[in-house]
Amino acid sequence: MAGPWACALLCGLLAATSVEATLSPTAVLSLGPEVIRERLTQELEEHNATVILQQLPLLSTMQDQPTGLLGSLVNSVMSSIIWLKVTSANIRQLQVYPSEDYQELVITIPLDMVAGFNTPLIKTIVQMHMETEAQAVIQVQASKGTPTRLVVSDCSSSHRSLRISLLNKLSFLVNPLAKKVTSLLMPALPDMVREELCPVIEAAFDDMYADLLRLVTVPVALNPGSLQFDLLSPVIDVDVIQFNLVASLVNSEGKVSKWFNGSAGFLTVPTLDSIPVRLIVKYDLVNAAVASLLPPEEFLVLLDYVLPKLARQLKASISAFNAKAASQLGPTQMVKIRTQKSPEILLSQDEARVAQVIQLEVFATEKAHHPLFTLGIEAYSEAQFYSSGDQFVLSFKDISSDRIHLMNSGIQPFNPELLKDVVTDILTSVLLPTQNGKLRPGLTMSMMKALGFPEVVWSLTRNALVITPVPW
Numbered sequence: 001m002a003g004p005w006a007c008a009l010l011c012g013l014l015a016a017t018s019v020e021a022t023l024s025p026t027a028v029l030s031l032g033p034e035v036i037r038e039r040l041t042q043e044l045e046e047h048n049a050t051v052i053l054q055q056l057p058l059l060s061t062m063q064d065q066p067t068g069l070l071g072s073l074v075n076s077v078m079s080s081i082i083w084l085k086v087t088s089a090n091i092r093q094l095q096v097y098p099s100e101d102y103q104e105l106v107i108t109i110p111l112d113m114v115a116g117f118n119t120p121l122i123k124t125i126v127q128m129h130m131e132t133e134a135q136a137v138i139q140v141q142a143s144k145g146t147p148t149r150l151v152v153s154d155c156s157s158s159h160r161s162l163r164i165s166l167l168n169k170l171s172f173l174v175n176p177l178a179k180k181v182t183s184l185l186m187p188a189l190p191d192m193v194r195e196e197l198c199p200v201i202e203a204a205f206d207d208m209y210a211d212l213l214r215l216v217t218v219p220v221a222l223n224p225g226s227l228q229f230d231l232l233s234p235v236i237d238v239d240v241i242q243f244n245l246v247a248s249l250v251n252s253e254g255k256v257s258k259w260f261n262g263s264a265g266f267l268t269v270p271t272l273d274s275i276p277v278r279l280i281v282k283y284d285l286v287n288a289a290v291a292s293l294l295p296p297e298e299f300l301v302l303l304d305y306v307l308p309k310l311a312r313q314l315k316a317s318i319s320a321f322n323a324k325a326a327s328q329l330g331p332t333q334m335v336k337i338r339t340q341k342s343p344e345i346l347l348s349q350d351e352a353r354v355a356q357v358i359q360l361e362v363f364a365t366e367k368a369h370h371p372l373f374t375l376g377i378e379a380y381s382e383a384q385f386y387s388s389g390d391q392f393v394l395s396f397k398d399i400s401s402d403r404i405h406l407m408n409s410g411i412q413p414f415n416p417e418l419l420k421d422v423v424t425d426i427l428t429s430v431l432l433p434t435q436n437g438k439l440r441p442g443l444t445m446s447m448m449k450a451l452g453f454p455e456v457v458w459s460l461t462r463n464a465l466v467i468t469p470v471p472w
């Protein structure tokens with residue numbers, strides 16, 4: 001009978017996976033096989049994998065072969081060899097491919113070694129070329145109480161990939177000895193590789209995984225505050241490692257002001273194709289970042305002093321429908337522009353637009369308590385994302401006042417349509433440069449650079465921003 005313990009374990013597992021299933025990622029970082037290969041190669045180097053290979057205990061392992069049939073062979077070889085060791089070792093290009101059920105990643109690590117031995121029979125060293133490979137299987141490990149992670153679930157070296165050949169042409173005196181050495185090494189080498197190299201491969205993979213997590217979770221400065229990505233779950237998708245990420249906005253006091261771990265909107269993740277690495281960020285996070293840079297605000301402009309040409313244009317436009325109202329505009333006339341909400345980025349497959357709701361008030365003079373009139377404007381701009389190095393910048397290009405309506409006015413008759421051009425010109429000269437100025441510092445995102453891709457490009461999907469390396 002399955003006791004309560006079984007449920008505690010199983011139910012815990014089910015609960016953990018269903019929580020992750022209901023949370024939808026706000027961003028997804030996909031790492032293709034090329035990136036996995038490069039990073040693991042580098043980590044193996046840092047873990048001195050080739051040094052480990054050079055220290056393979058060839059001689060003692062041969063000695064420890066089970067006695068019996070081979071016993072006399074071992075003894076005869078041992079008595080004719082002074083030393084035997086790996087003299088050079090190389091790790092050739094790693095291969096990353098999916099397991100048969102597509103649930104795991106298989107990484108093969110081809111090893112190329114030269115071993116030499118010395119015998120009193122001849123003066124020169126007898127050299128052998130040894131080729132074999134280690135194979136590591138990477139799996140998603142979900143267990144209760146610890147975060148879901150990727151681990152090396154199996155590591156082996158098979159006889160299938162094993163080849164030992166002599167590098168020198170040998171005399172009839174040495175040839176039989178070399179053949180004996182080879183026949184003793186053949187069965188022993190895979191186990192030796194597994195015992196000595198597999199712990200190094202596991203440690204290298206763990207360090208690589210920890211490094212990846214670290215670089216994904218480096219806070220992105222937003223000024224004020226920052227943007228923080230966190231791992232929701234790692235996923236293996238064919239030959240790609242996918243990090244499903246949640247995010248939060250952290251204010252200048254270090255407190256989380258907004259979470260992005262809900263299930264609002266589904267993030268479509270297309271296949272990576274030949275792209276080495278890709279970050280997809282859902283639009284609501286993009287909008288929140290923009291909102292933190294551009295909170296609702298108000299500008300006051302003494303139009304005739306700052307932009308006299310626009311002041312004349314405004315007067316002319318008003319007089320087209322109400323000459324009396326136009327004549328009230330004095331040299332200290334003021335225009336007050338208020339953004340009611342932060343601008344909102346609207347993404348579609350092929351363009352990004354910015355929508356903003358703006359209130360524009362015109363005061364006849366500096367002293368006026370009430371505006372001559374107030375307009376509500378729905379304005380659109382083109383959103384342009386660009387990057388230079390690891391600096392990502394958004395800027396607004398052009399602005400069109402698509403809908404203008406009169407919110408209140410002391411003047412009659414009134415025609416907001418006739419004000420469209422001048423309103424657009426005022427927003428272009430006042431609002432746009434101010435907003436672009438605030439956006440210009442951009443945000444520094446070290447993730448792609450840390451992954452080895454300093455130059456990136458942006459593209460769009462229906463509901464997300466896609467960041468990929470510049471193709472070369």
Ligand SMILES: *[C@@H]1O[C@H](CO)[C@@H](O)[C@H](O)[C@H]1NC(C)=O
Binds near residue numbers: 046047048
């Ligand atoms: C690799 O070798 C270097 C030099 O001997 C040593 O400092 C370093 O700690 C080794 N790395 C690991 C992971 O053992």
Ligand SMILES: *[C@@H]1O[C@H](CO)[C@@H](O)[C@H](O)[C@H]1NC(C)=O
Binds near residue numbers: 259
């Ligand atoms: C998700 O958001 C809630 C607040 O809405 C927070 O308490 C929780 O820790 C977040 N979970 C993750 C996985 O970030």
